[in-house]
Amino acid sequence: MRITRAGRRISGAALALLLVPFVATAQQEGDVDLGLRAVEVLQSYLRIDTSNPPGNEAEAAAFLARHLQEAGIPYEIFESAPGRANLYARLKGDGSRGGAIILLHHMDVVPVDPLSWNVDPFSGVVLNEFIYGRGALDSKAYGAVQLVTFMALHEAGLPLGRDVILLATADEEAGGRLGAGYVVKNRPDLLEGAEFVLTEGGSASEIGGRQVHFVEVSQKMPLWLRLRVTGPSGHAAKPLRDSAVNRLVRALERIRIYRGEIKLVPAVAEALRARAGYIVDPAVAEAFRNIETSIGDPAFLAALAEEIEPLLRNTISITVLNGAPNTNIISTEASADLDCRLLPGEDPGRFIATLTDVIDDPGIEIEPLLVTDATESRPGTPLWRALEATARARDPEAVLVPNVIPGFTDSHYFRELGLVAYGWTPFLSSPREGPAHGADERMLVTNVERGPAILLDLLERLAVSREAVGGVR
Numbered sequence: 122m123r124i125t126r127a128g129r130r131i132s133g134a135a136l137a138l139l140l141v142p143f144v145a146t147a148q149q150e151g152d153v154d155l156g157l158r159a160v161e162v163l164q165s166y167l168r169i170d171t172s173n174p175p176g177n178e179a180e181a182a183a184f185l186a187r188h189l190q191e192a193g194i195p196y197e198i199f200e201s202a203p204g205r206a207n208l209y210a211r212l213k214g215d216g217s218r219g220g221a222i223i224l225l226h227h228m229d230v231v232p233v234d235p236l237s238w239n240v241d242p243f244s245g246v247v248l249n250e251f252i253y254g255r256g257a258l259d260s261k262a263y264g265a266v267q268l269v270t271f272m273a274l275h276e277a278g279l280p281l282g283r284d285v286i287l288l289a290t291a292d293e294e295a296g297g298r299l300g301a302g303y304v305v306k307n308r309p310d311l312l313e314g315a316e317f318v319l320t321e322g323g324s325a326s327e328i329g330g331r332q333v334h335f336v337e338v339s340q341k342m343p344l345w346l347r348l349r350v351t352g353p354s355g356h357a358a359k360p361l362r363d364s365a366v367n368r369l370v371r372a373l374e375r376i377r378i379y380r381g382e383i384k385l386v387p388a389v390a391e392a393l394r395a396r397a398g399y400i401v402d403p404a405v406a407e408a409f410r411n412i413e414t415s416i417g418d419p420a421f422l423a424a425l426a427e428e429i430e431p432l433l434r435n436t437i438s439i440t441v442l443n444g445a446p447n448t449n450i451i452s453t454e455a456s457a458d459l460d461c462r463l464l465p466g467e468d469p470g471r472f473i474a475t476l477t478d479v480i481d482d483p484g485i486e487i488e489p490l491l492v493t494d495a496t497e498s499r500p501g502t503p504l505w506r507a508l509e510a511t512a513r514a515r516d517p518e519a520v521l522v523p524n525v526i527p528g529f530t531d532s533h534y535f536r537e538l539g540l541v542a543y544g545w546t547p548f549l550s551s552p553r554e555g556p557a558h559g560a561d562e563r564m565l566v567t568n569v570e571r572g573p574a575i576l577l578d579l580l581e582r583l584a585v586s587r588e589a590v591g592g593v594r
């Protein structure tokens with residue numbers, strides 16, 4: 122099918138909206154056809170169940186590839202395990218603007234509890250102003266927008282000054298080892314000449330009448346551990362003090378009450394200070410400006426515990442538990458999984474050593490399931506400036522704020538290779554959207570409609586050769 126960039130059509134309704142600052146519509150953005158196309162692609166994309174486990178990204182990759190095929194863009198699909206596919210395509214540039222930019226999203230989604238949904242989570246249904254479906258926010262909408270924009274860039278035929286890569290990966294929700302992790306380890310050829318990565322992890326909203334874009338530049342580092350312990354077997358009618366389960370429970374209780382020390386690492390300090398300018402309450406803003414001293418104030422920490430404490434400590438969540446298969450059996454084995462999140466710059470080995478001291482039981486084995494390195498991308502790059510210019514074209518007062526997130530995305534795999542990766546999307550979040558990973562996950566249709574025009578604008582600023590845009594960007 123044809124993807125056309127429509128002209129700047131401004132309807133009467135949109136003109137009325139122009140009087141309200143910062144309410145951009147698809148019409149205002151001009152690329153009506155692209156916006157509608159993105160909505161259509163997203164609806165079909167949401168109907169493919171890529172719940173991970175098992176993932177089944179092969180079907181999603183084939184779906185995205187069909188569009189590339191029709192647009193005449195070569196692509197490659199490669200499996201990291203049966204049914205676990207990744208998709209790659211590259212538009213070639215002459216390199217005059219720099220290295221390639223990768224548009225990255227993950228095709229897998231977290232599983233659903235269908236009973237807690239009010240709509241079919243795999244229907245892609247549009248109701249009122251929203252598109253519903255597992256993955257609407259995380260991250261199939263971004264995937265649909267990236268695909269449509271990538272095809273539009275190809276169709277526009279503008280000479281590119283750098284390569285633009287489309288990369289759709291598997292397994293992000295389970296740590297990415299079969300997706301982005303697989304690509305960096307086994308297919309470095311696909312990343313040749315790459316400089317930038319754009320993916321999920323950023324957010325933008327209107328604060329105090331202007332757009333504030335929180336661009337993710339760093340994140341906490343997942344360290345997933347399995348504790349294992351063995352012990353004597355027996356009949357549950359005769360309790361054993363030192364059974365495997367009892368020892369595990371004792372270790373877990375020590376972990377439950379353990380709190381790592383408060384630490385302010387440089388990336389977090391910078392991000393929290395930058396937030397100060399966009400906090401309405403002057404006292405709270407002042408506290409953020411002086412974050413070094415504020416973290417010593419228990420009242421400040423208590424008030425903001427949920428929001429910022431994960432950025433100030435290494436954290437541990439006890440998640441999976443395994444013991445006997447039956448109520449009346451004393452199991453010889455017990456295990457528990459811990460989801461630990463370390464601050465940027467922390468040493469996983471040292472953290473495991475601390476945990477070993479906390480557990481204080483040499484019988485408990487600690488097996489790492491996922492170890493990553495948290496690294497940081499600095500603001501101020503050509504990609505940063507292009508993002509800023511793109512935002513300011515829509516709101517002259519818009520600002521970009523470097524942010525550190527407590528969760529993680531696939532960005533760290535690319536940062537470890539030295540690429541600059543930013544968490545940024547073309548969407549303006551609304552509190553009525555959401556929740557990612559929750560029931561009735563939904564995105565505003567207007568966000569999806571506007572997405573391609575904004576992303577295309579960014580790519581024109583960043584990747585189209587200077588001659589083609591008159592050297593103004």
Ligand SMILES: [Zn+2]
Pocket residue numbers: 227259260293321
């Ligand atoms: Zn995600």
